[in-house]
Amino acid sequence: MSTVGDRELNGAVGIVHTSIEAVNDGANPYQTLAPLHDYGEAVIMPEGYLAVWGHQACMDIMRSSAWGRHLPDSSIRAAWQHDLTAEQAELLRQEEPPHIAPWLQTFDGPEHARQRSLVSKPFTPRRLQVMRQRTTEVVGRLAAAAPRGVPFDFMSTIAFPIPNQVVGELVGLPLQDRDWFAERAVLLLAERDPRSSFDQLRRSTRAIRELGDYIRGLLRGETCPTEGLASDLLEAEETGARLTEPELLSLMLLMYVAGHGTTAHSMGNGLYVLLQHPDQLAALRADRGLTRSAVEEILRWDSGVTSVDYSAVEDTDIDGIRVPAGTPAHLFLSAANRDPRVYTDPGSFDIRRTEGPTVVFGAGPHFCLGAALARLELEIALDVLLAGFASIELATSTPPRGDSFNYRYFTQLPIVVSDN
Template sequence: MYFSQALQGWLLTRYQDVLAAFRDSRLSSRLTSSYGQQLPPAILERLGPVLRNLASWVIFSDRPEHTRLRGLLNKAFTPRMTENLRPRIQALVDELLDAVAPAGRMDVIADLANPLPVIVIGEMMGLPREDRHLLKAWSDMLVGFLGAARQTPEMFEAAVRGITSMEDYLRQVIAERRKRPGEDLISQLLAAEEQGAVLNEQELLSTCSLVLFGGHETTTNLIGNAVHALLEHPDQWEALRREPGAVVSAVEEVLRFDSPVQRQIRLAAEDVEVGGQRIPKGQAVVLMIGSANRDPAQFPEPDRMDVLRKENRHLTFGMGAHFCLGAPLGRLEAQLALGAVLRRFPSLKRASGTPHRVENLSLRGFESLPVLLA
């Protein structure tokens, strides 16, 4: 553990320290107010729409707000709901792969990893499929703001445009659902509201924004990282071909080996000791998930990819009160996508050229990953 001047926070890199930090209620997830205090007044005013939206995300809240908001989402993201989506997700995977098969090549990101989770989360929210490009564009504008290695005025402006456009779109959808509710997630949130679990307008907009953003961004990176890691480790590709039922453990290994989420940040709500180090109130604690997932004290041969690894309690989805709500859905989408690629294109290989990584300190994935199917 050490203090990083570049990140202005205490970096936790060992598995046990990161695990303990996830479970420590003295470490706050309310990051937006602290971030805002660091900005010049002119930028803070311009970023107002973004910070207001993020401030009501359940992942950036503490109890009691966190308990209330998560309780509403728990009713929608149930194991039964996830399992009921299996046939639909499989059909979408097959449809996307059918579209690229005749060409003999595809970009794993553009043709599969991007559209699949966006379509799935859009359908869960009852949104038209033809709007998925808008949803993805707005999400990309926000990604450039969250976790960017170097923030620029252009990124700020893009984030404001993205959030503003998304909220305007959602207001229209919410107004329509109030008149004609359905079986979708937005209708469920409105029904819960009518039963007394009140959400103010900003909380409703923010919760829908979080679901749209979080419901696909991590899964996109997981699918891309999985295909890339297997192509980089041909022995593991062959092991999975021989034992296709191991796709479940293979996805867990990718989550550990090449985590789509590399870090999370907490703020000390009081003077606290973490990993033997006293951290004053208000200072940041950076939970380095990617490092914790490679801790040799927790994982034998941590730098070796093993799709058959048995003990694999990685921290990619967090732990404790903030464990990722969408983890079962993301896992299922990745398992079905990876299984279909292996089954249909057993001789898959990398196309020429270098795949382009996303430039982000928090999210790890690819902008593009061209492959040959034959």
């Protein structure tokens, strides 16, 4: 068995540091991370956290009760935090909206299971069938309205409006308020990025407060409520499954935020990779039966969610490394999805690939609640766009990427389309 000391000495530490720099520079992280697979599956970093890139090790951590989501102060954020003064940190703490309970992904155990089951209602097969129909209508409308023959931004014209409408409906947001909601929801991404500046974090906190106030109004009947999670959760209240108002607010807000940017980002990343691989795009156009496996490969290739953080709740072992309780772990899901122990030629994009499962949606008790919906939205988007547009071309060779530590996405993806 390796010891922490042995592991610190190996080259993996340097690669992890380089990959963090690469993320900071907006460079492609996959190339930087790939050599890590020569170094086992994980390493204890000098900063005190466990960096994990192996597919099996990621799965083991996410599925094990020895690991949880409560991140101690010495977490990744602290290790990589950019210059927040004690005063600024205190100010942020004071500005945190007191009327919103902790996010579902940040706690474990029976309380997590209880809240999770209440919020799972919209994902029954029957509801998903309805969502399929609605999503097809939404994508059809957006594609029909997109300009032909001149460049337009795929992200703001199609990729974001799809989940905005779909998850907006799922949560029960009135139609006229969904754009207002979406504008603020994107600001919340800063919260999970350890490099966010004080100003970004402050804007995020303000957005959480405004969105929380809005949902409180929705739940209290001040705005016109529509069918959706809001009514599900209120109904659950009536049948005795008690949730406090801060819990209701937190669950509804999370559902929108978790399902909005993630899905839009993966649509942008997916279209881009297909346009970069004309042979694969042609194969998909020729055999639309490949849509499902194409979506899986797009997600494996560049899902948009690059990492998640855990921490050891007891002394444990991972990949032969002794890990003391309280150790934070940073799981490079993006690297695990290209682990050569699981995928043949992991650096090639192949829409016929059948290996897996990927760790795109996490695993274990915190497995993504919206995985089926996200897959459905991606499949429908691909289907409708390929059926509707005879050609889709990039309007720039270097579309701008967003600057985020946990997410990988385009801020704009200019394309030109023509009709069939």
